Amino acid sequence: xxxxxxxxxRVGLFVTCLVDLMRPxxxxxxxxxxxxxGCSVEVPAxxxxxxxPAYNSGDRADAAALARxxxxxxAGCDYVVAPSGSCAGMLKLHYPGLLAGDAEWSGKAKxxxxxxxxxxxxxxxxxxxxxxxxxxxxRATYHDSCSGLRELGIKGQxxxxxxxxxxxxxxxxADAEVCCGFGGTFSVKYPDISNAMVEKKAANAAAAxxxxxLAGDLGCLMNMAGKLRREGRAVQVRHVVEVLAGxxxxxxxxxxx
Amino acid sequence: xKSATESFKENARAALDDAQLQRALAGLPTGLVANRxxxxxxxxxxxxxxxxxxxxxxxxxxxxxxxxxxxxxxxTAAGARVxxxxxxxxxxxxxxxxxxxxxxxxxxxGKSMISEEIGLNADLQAxxxxxxxTDLGEYLVQIRGETPSxxxxxxxxxxxxxxxxxxxRLHTELPKERVLSEPSQLVGEARQILREKFLAADVGIxxxxxxxxxxxxxxxxxxxxxxxxxxxxxxxxxxxxxxxxVVPTREDVSTIxxxxxxxxxxxxxxxxxxxxTGPRRPEDPDGPAAYHVVILDNGRSExxxxxxxxxxxxxxxxxxxxxxxxxxxxxGHAYGWVYPGPIGSVLTPSLIGVRSAADxxxxxxxxxxxxxxxxxxxxxxxxxxxHREADFELGGSSRGYRIGLKLWAWLARxxxxxxxxxxxAVALLGxxxxxxxxxxxxxxAGGWTRHRDLPAPQGxxxxxxxxxxxxxxxx
Amino acid sequence: xxxxxxxxxxxRAGLGAGRDDAARRAIAEExxxxxxRHLTPERVKDKSPDQLLKLFRGFLERESASxxxxxxxxxxxxxxxxxxxxxxxxxxxxVGGDARLTQLPWGSEPxxxxxxxxxxxxxxxxxxxxxxxxxxxxxxxxxxxxxxxxTLNFLPETHIVVVEEGDLVPAYEDAWEAIRARFGARxxxxxxxxxxxxxxxxxxxxxxxMGAHGPQRMCVVIVRRPAPRT
Numbered sequence: 001x002x003x004x005x006x007x008x009x010r011v012g013l014f015v016t017c018l019v020d021l022m023r024p025x026x027x028x029x030x031x032x033x034x035x036x037x038g039c040s041v042e043v044p045a046x047x048x049x050x051x052x053p054a055y056n057s058g059d060r061a062d063a064a065a066l067a068r069x070x071x072x073x074x075a076g077c078d079y080v081v082a083p084s085g086s087c088a089g090m091l092k093l094h095y096p097g098l099l100a101g102d103a104e105w106s107g108k109a110k111x112x113x114x115x116x117x118x119x120x121x122x123x124x125x126x127x128x129x130x131x132x133x134x135x136x137x138x139r140a141t142y143h144d145s146c147s148g149l150r151e152l153g154i155k156g157q158x159x160x161x162x163x164x165x166x167x168x169x170x171x172x173x174a175d176a177e178v179c180c181g182f183g184g185t186f187s188v189k190y191p192d193i194s195n196a197m198v199e200k201k202a203a204n205a206a207a208a209x210x211x212x213x214l215a216g217d218l219g220c221l222m223n224m225a226g227k228l229r230r231e232g233r234a235v236q237v238r239h240v241v242e243v244l245a246g247x248x249x250x251x252x253x254x255x256x257x
Numbered sequence: 258x259k260s261a262t263e264s265f266k267e268n269a270r271a272a273l274d275d276a277q278l279q280r281a282l283a284g285l286p287t288g289l290v291a292n293r294x295x296x297x298x299x300x301x302x303x304x305x306x307x308x309x310x311x312x313x314x315x316x317x318x319x320x321x322x323x324x325x326x327x328x329x330x331x332x333t334a335a336g337a338r339v340x341x342x343x344x345x346x347x348x349x350x351x352x353x354x355x356x357x358x359x360x361x362x363x364x365x366x367g368k369s370m371i372s373e374e375i376g377l378n379a380d381l382q383a384x385x386x387x388x389x390x391t392d393l394g395e396y397l398v399q400i401r402g403e404t405p406s407x408x409x410x411x412x413x414x415x416x417x418x419x420x421x422x423x424x425x426r427l428h429t430e431l432p433k434e435r436v437l438s439e440p441s442q443l444v445g446e447a448r449q450i451l452r453e454k455f456l457a458a459d460v461g462i463x464x465x466x467x468x469x470x471x472x473x474x475x476x477x478x479x480x481x482x483x484x485x486x487x488x489x490x491x492x493x494x495x496x497x498x499x500x501x502x503v504v505p506t507r508e509d510v511s512t513i514x515x516x517x518x519x520x521x522x523x524x525x526x527x528x529x530x531x532x533x534t535g536p537r538r539p540e541d542p543d544g545p546a547a548y549h550v551v552i553l554d555n556g557r558s559e560x561x562x563x564x565x566x567x568x569x570x571x572x573x574x575x576x577x578x579x580x581x582x583x584x585x586x587x588x589g590h591a592y593g594w595v596y597p598g599p600i601g602s603v604l605t606p607s608l609i610g611v612r613s614a615a616d617x618x619x620x621x622x623x624x625x626x627x628x629x630x631x632x633x634x635x636x637x638x639x640x641x642x643x644h645r646e647a648d649f650e651l652g653g654s655s656r657g658y659r660i661g662l663k664l665w666a667w668l669a670r671x672x673x674x675x676x677x678x679x680x681x682a683v684a685l686l687g688x689x690x691x692x693x694x695x696x697x698x699x700x701x702a703g704g705w706t707r708h709r710d711l712p713a714p715q716g717x718x719x720x721x722x723x724x725x726x727x728x729x730x731x732x
Numbered sequence: 733x734x735x736x737x738x739x740x741x742x743x744r745a746g747l748g749a750g751r752d753d754a755a756r757r758a759i760a761e762e763x764x765x766x767x768x769r770h771l772t773p774e775r776v777k778d779k780s781p782d783q784l785l786k787l788f789r790g791f792l793e794r795e796s797a798s799x800x801x802x803x804x805x806x807x808x809x810x811x812x813x814x815x816x817x818x819x820x821x822x823x824x825x826x827v828g829g830d831a832r833l834t835q836l837p838w839g840s841e842p843x844x845x846x847x848x849x850x851x852x853x854x855x856x857x858x859x860x861x862x863x864x865x866x867x868x869x870x871x872x873x874x875x876x877x878x879x880x881x882x883t884l885n886f887l888p889e890t891h892i893v894v895v896e897e898g899d900l901v902p903a904y905e906d907a908w909e910a911i912r913a914r915f916g917a918r919x920x921x922x923x924x925x926x927x928x929x930x931x932x933x934x935x936x937x938x939x940x941x942m943g944a945h946g947p948q949r950m951c952v953v954i955v956r957r958p959a960p961r962t
Contacts, residue, residue, distance in 0.1 A: 015719050015720070017669075020679065020718050020719040020720055020721055021679055021682070021683050021714055021718060022683075022712065022714045022715070023712075023714070023715055023717060024715055024717060024719035024721075024722050025715060027719040027723070028719075028722070036363075043719075043720070043723050045672065045676070045720060045724070046672040047672065048668075048669040048670075048675045048676075050673050051669075053662065053665065053666075054662060054666050055642075056623060056642065056645070057373045057645060057649060057654065057658075057662055058642070058645030058646040058647070058648055058649030058650070058654075059646075059649055059662060059663075059666065062648055062663070062666035062670070065666070065670050066669055066670060069670060069672070071390075079378060093667055096433070140432070146622065146623070146624035146626070147623075147625070150260075150624070150625035150628075150629055151625065175286065177626075178286075178582055178624075178626070179582045179622050179624035179626070181582065181622065182622065182625060183621070183622025183624070184622075186619075186620070186621065186622045186706060187704070188704045188705065189619060189620075189654075189658070189704075190269070190619075190620050191264070191704035191705065191707060191708060192266075192270055192273055192706070192708075193273070193583055193586050193587060193620060194560075194586070194622075195268055195707075195708035195709070196273050196586035197582050197583070197586055197622075198708070198709065200582075200586075222711070222712045223709065223714055225710075226705070226709035226710040226711055226712055227693065227708070227709040227710075229694075229695055229709070229710045230697075230708070230709045230710050250715065251694050252694075253694070253712050254694055254695040254710055254711075254712040254713075255693055255694015255695050255712075255713070281937075284938045288934075288938050300773060300775070301774060302771055302773055302774065305771060306771055309770045309771050313770070316763070318831075319747060320747075320756060320759060320760045321743050321747065322740045322744050322747070322749065323756060323757055323760040324745040324760055325740065325743070327761070327764065328761060329804075331918060335919075335920070340738055341734070341736035342735060342737040343735040343738050343739055349733060351946045391945065392935075393933045393935040393936070393945075394935035397936075399936065400916040410934070410935065410938075411935070412935050412936075413938070416874070416935055416937060417937035419937075420936050435867075440936040440937055440941050441941045443936050444933060444936060444943070444944055445943075447944075448943065448944065448945060451945065452853075452945070453944075454758040456853055470760075470764060471764045471767065471918055472918050472919070472920045473920075474920055474924075479947045480931070480932050480933060480944070481931055481932065481933050481944035481946065482886050482944065482945045482946025482947070483944065483946075484933040485882070485885070485886045485925070486886050486887070486945055486946070487944065489882050489883055489886065489923070490883065497882070500739065500743070505760070505763050505764050506763070506764055506767045506768075507767070507768065507904075507905075507908045508767050508768060508769050508807075508905050509909065511770075511903070511904035511905055511908070512770045512771065514904065515773070522824070522934070524795075524872055524928075525791055525795075525868075525869040525870070525928070526869040526926065526928045528795070528927065528928050528929050528930070528931060528932060528946075529925065529926070529927055529928075529931075529946065530871075530925075530926035531923060531924070531925050531926070532920060532923065532924040532925075532926075533922065534920035534921070534922060534923075534924075535922060536922070537876075537922050538921070538922055540877065540878050540880055541876060541877055541878065541881070541922055542828070542849060542850040542881045543850040543851070543876075543881045543882055543883045544876060544882055544922045544923060546814075552739075554735075554739045554742070558742035558743045558745075558746055559742065559746065560741055560746070561743060561746030561747055562745065562746035562747070562748070563746075565745075571836075631949055682739055
């Protein structure tokens, strides 16, 4: 980035297809937090999906087309922020490689990459947010989704903000950094292996005896919530930004027990 | 070795249903994974060493022809006979010829993944030669007629009870009433049986963790000492090693050794690291009278000009499989060929073809833990994705999956239409599922709902609600 | 074309390299000649001999080796006799031709029996002299030959190794320098063994058992440097 940052940066919200379809309340919680962090939020209507289903299925052509569409959609924003480490990682780390051979778009992909952030790390690392104004009475544990953790280094930021939520007791479960078995199309292509993985995750989560299981990626959350509910375990599952924004009026993911 | 990669899904299903196997795999996280983490914590330079190790291998691979020639020259000067094998079949022929020339009746073997790759044992046995695996895990696997399920812990899929049953079945010359309830008793019995083999062997075959160009040495790393007995007691020592095992100097080996054991088992260094150079010297009272090295290509040279060159950095520590949640769920045999886990998911399609091993690179969540722990910093997920791309180009994945993917991509590239379709789908699903919050089953979502509920959407899309909010309507 | 030529030319094709590229060849040969060190662990950098010895001992003991220190070579026989007695082991020892071992005052321990030569199947105790000790991981460096036949390191159930404190070096690379000084810049004895404890396996149920194929027990006798005269 060149030049001084505007005092009220224009943040383009990359909603992510799962939040758009399954859980818009996460999107609104994200908007609330971004506004609290002094940003003005825009939501380009021409965005759809980051293209990971195609990219991870080996379909480079469709993935590249979606990458170009996304880059164009966010051309005017100071930042592009997504409530997902996985989608943010796709935009930030994979678009440049995907479009490397495209003379017209490779520069734009690199330029976009500079502006892309996952939401919680953006709040803490870029906007300097240290506390949130929210409350939750109970025990919460946080699952580190793989892309956010390993591609973007998201580990301390959500825990730091959760630490400021009134009456929330943050506890760690075993193997918080181990994959939940979602993996996008993996969960559909290899359901049995995916199930074995989410079984372990559900067992680890339940063993920590939390009231609330949190994470930063809706795919992982749907997977874990679906398993916990199937097993009849009384753990509520929510996206971390819902708690940080104090937006808890909607049912938890996969309903409540 | 024959492959069973094409039946990966069935293999995996069977592995998940195998209670014995699941018990055996349950110890991985608290064993090898925890040990590696502790070893890494004890050596603050560990992460820097990974960069250095990667650079050493990258440099070597970029000059591979030259280092192999230098290795050969120095090994030959020390009295080694160096053989080159372009294919697995050629390597088997060379080794069989060496064994025949030596009049071998009994061959002992140290652990060698390359010998598994070329399917050596069957050929030797067909020629009437008794072949005995001496690494304890390899021995356990051999007496069951199985293959290794892990590259450093070949019998990790077996429980102690299974070993006891096998020993009682096989070692019939020993008293029936002997007690074998402790691992130490089982190890003692294997030691006794295999000691006789070491002493009687004509030829000892080992692999090599490294070939050192500077000195013409081959290097093996073990904890049991079986490789040393294999190579010191037989008249003839045969080393079989693939081309990428060469490194320039002993300093380079030293650096990589600092990574190998720590990554593999969490040891500071494996118990035995042995550098062998040529046959025994005239004044030596022991050691092999002849020393052969078989350098195998078997498809690797073709990887050098591709993105897959990076996988040739692999030092076979096994850390990627120890940390892989998919490996942890299904074990090594499900992968269907010599190399399981993430490294196998990259190497196997490169060596036997992506169409016959397409499931391997596809069966990953790309969680990235393998790359995170790889001492050679091999970008395993990226390379798996390359295989997926090649497979997709060649028409891989089921017809239904491809059609679904193409339809979705077509729609996703048309935002206006996409948002209309999304609104309709979400409204329908939301209406059906909102009351309970989730679906126990749903048409076309059987893969998901067989094992878990599918959370119901909230009923309206974010874009729809955002547009309303912008237009001034309350949410 | 031989397989050798086929493989090398495929490698060159993959690398986009020419057959006789003098510049590339020079890079490889110079790297070998330079034998550059990479990264030495902090744990052994700028450490005093006592610190190195403590580190060396600590790692060996962690790996289940017994360690005995003696002040003088003359004390080695009694130290070995003491170890064998305490461990309830036979007093018959197999040793190679190393004068540093054979010339010790064994007469002080008349019940000890010394057998000379390479290891034989029935041998229960092997005695060898290490050529170096590496502090960074508690590793002994042994070279094969008539002095210390390699089978002594692996066949007997008990392995006793004598090492002099003066041969204790910080890192593996230092041990290689010592070997270069003794054998020549690129020459090696038939076998160099790095040994960091007794033999072990975890192949049965993931439980660690000592004495898989090599020695079940290892005793390291460290001969301390003579104390400086005051």
